[in-house]
Amino acid sequence: MAPSRVYQIRVPATSANIGPGFDVCGIALSLSLSLRVTIPDTESGSSAPLSSFSSSSSSSSSSSAPSEPLPVITYSGLDSDNVPLSPYKNLLTRVALYVLRSHNIAHFPPGIHIAAHNEIPFGRGLGSSGAAVIAGVLLGDLLGNLNLPKVRLLDFALMVERHPDNVTAALIGGFVGSYLKELSPEDTSAASIPLAEVLPEYPPDAGPEWGMDPPRAPNDIGHYVQFGWAKEIKAIAVMPKFELPTAKARSVLPTSYSRKDLVFNLQRLAVLTTALSRSPPDPDLIYEAMKDRVHQPYRKTLIPGLPEILSSLTPHTHPGLLGICLSGAGPTILALAHSHFDAIAAEITRIFKTKDIEVDWQVLEIDQRGSVVEQLE
Ligand SMILES: Nc1ncnc2c1ncn2[C@@H]1O[C@H](COP(=O)(O)OP(=O)(O)O)[C@@H](O)[C@H]1O
Numbered sequence: 001m002a003p004s005r006v007y008q009i010r011v012p013a014t015s016a017n018i019g020p021g022f023d024v025c026g027i028a029l030s031l032s033l034s035l036r037v038t039i040p041d042t043e044s045g046s047s048a049p050l051s052s053f054s055s056s057s058s059s060s061s062s063s064s065a066p067s068e069p070l071p072v073i074t075y076s077g078l079d080s081d082n083v084p085l086s087p088y089k090n091l092l093t094r095v096a097l098y099v100l101r102s103h104n105i106a107h108f109p110p111g112i113h114i115a116a117h118n119e120i121p122f123g124r125g126l127g128s129s130g131a132a133v134i135a136g137v138l139l140g141d142l143l144g145n146l147n148l149p150k151v152r153l154l155d156f157a158l159m160v161e162r163h164p165d166n167v168t169a170a171l172i173g174g175f176v177g178s179y180l181k182e183l184s185p186e187d188t189s190a191a192s193i194p195l196a197e198v199l200p201e202y203p204p205d206a207g208p209e210w211g212m213d214p215p216r217a218p219n220d221i222g223h224y225v226q227f228g229w230a231k232e233i234k235a236i237a238v239m240p241k242f243e244l245p246t247a248k249a250r251s252v253l254p255t256s257y258s259r260k261d262l263v264f265n266l267q268r269l270a271v272l273t274t275a276l277s278r279s280p281p282d283p284d285l286i287y288e289a290m291k292d293r294v295h296q297p298y299r300k301t302l303i304p305g306l307p308e309i310l311s312s313l314t315p316h317t318h319p320g321l322l323g324i325c326l327s328g329a330g331p332t333i334l335a336l337a338h339s340h341f342d343a344i345a346a347e348i349t350r351i352f353k354t355k356d357i358e359v360d361w362q363v364l365e366i367d368q369r370g371s372v373v374e375q376l377e
């Protein structure tokens with residue numbers, strides 16, 4: 001068998017928003033998407049040569065035929081049955097190819113094998129797509145030997161997933177806050193192009209458009225800070241057994257808000273970022289600081305039981321509970337707690353059941369490492 005190198009890319013699940021931090025905050029959790037990537041060596045012992053664009057023109061002849069054989073993708077774990085396995089349709093490899101093409105590398109190197117193992121349920125508000133995007137960016141970085149710094153990896157991720165909360169927490173780990181920089185008019189138009197242009201589904205026999213320049217990712221789009229996290233705080237994720245696509249849960253949100261509602265969220269968010277770092281945690285402070293008026297009230301039509309769950313469990317009715325919110329765009333409920341996890345999960349499960357919704361639940365740790373790439377062999 002030809003010698004090869006084997007790497008593991010591991011990216012954690014995330015819970016975005018944590019109540020008032022809509023599109024701002026996220027925490028990395030102890031479920032993950034991992035890729036085992038096998039890269040064949042050439043006879044000289046180095047990795048296979050990468051095919052580059054011959055020029056930046058749209059009629060590059062050197063880039064018209066992809067290298068063969070194309071990457072082989074396999075999946076195991078959750079929700080893996082319906083994932084497309086063509087490297088031109090799969091989210092992981094489309095993102096990786098975008099990163100490669102942005103570095104003048106027109107095709108995947110030949111003979112790659114990618115075995116994905118997924119623990120993050122799709123469409124539940126636990127950042128499965130954010131994790132896939134980060135894994136794809138890290139895959140492109142690995143296959144192209146690019147050694148990109150974290151801020152640049154984040155630029156590519158943000159060109160695909162355009163809110164920073166999930167992808168930043170997935171890359172950095174822990175409890176993270178982030179903002180998007182105001183871009184120059186030129187960078188704004190580069191960053192605003194449709195996703196279909198960032199990630200086209202390349203047909204392998206593409207015509208002249210195969211050689212077109214990829215869209216340009218502006219520099220330093222996202223900025224972040226990692227907050228402290230009190231180690232006794234764990235996350236109970238109660239996951240309804242139905243999918244809610246993030247795009248649908250965003251489509252029900254208003255485009256403008258009252259000053260009262262914005263101030264409500266800003267006041268809570270400012271307190272929450274420090275309150276979650278303090279040991280022992282203050283349940284009354286955290287419970288109130290996790291309330292939200294920007295996204296959760298509008299998503300209740302999509303998640304039966306949400307208003308009852310958010311209003312009926314408190315630190316007084318349920319000792320050990322610190323705060324409760326929608327995880328990301330839902331439908332998962334995230335309850336932060338330091339004890340009595342079973343009782344808290346049982347009550348959320350009971351309320352969902354009154355609406356005929358079945359759930360799975362797990363107590364998760366906060367993942368402080370973020371994404372990790374390591375060579376296994
Ligand atoms: N590991 C993965 N590989 C390929 N596609 C994925 C993967 N994880 C998620 N996706 C895609 O992302 C979709 C879910 O994204 P989204 O609606 O944003 O929900 P979530 O809250 O789980 O991020 C899935 O239906 C699937 O199309």
Ligand SMILES: N[C@@H](CCOP(=O)(O)O)C(=O)O
Binds near residue numbers: 023163246295
């Ligand atoms: N801020 C976003 C977060 C979406 O997270 P996901 O895990 O549901 O994809 C939102 O609330 O729309």
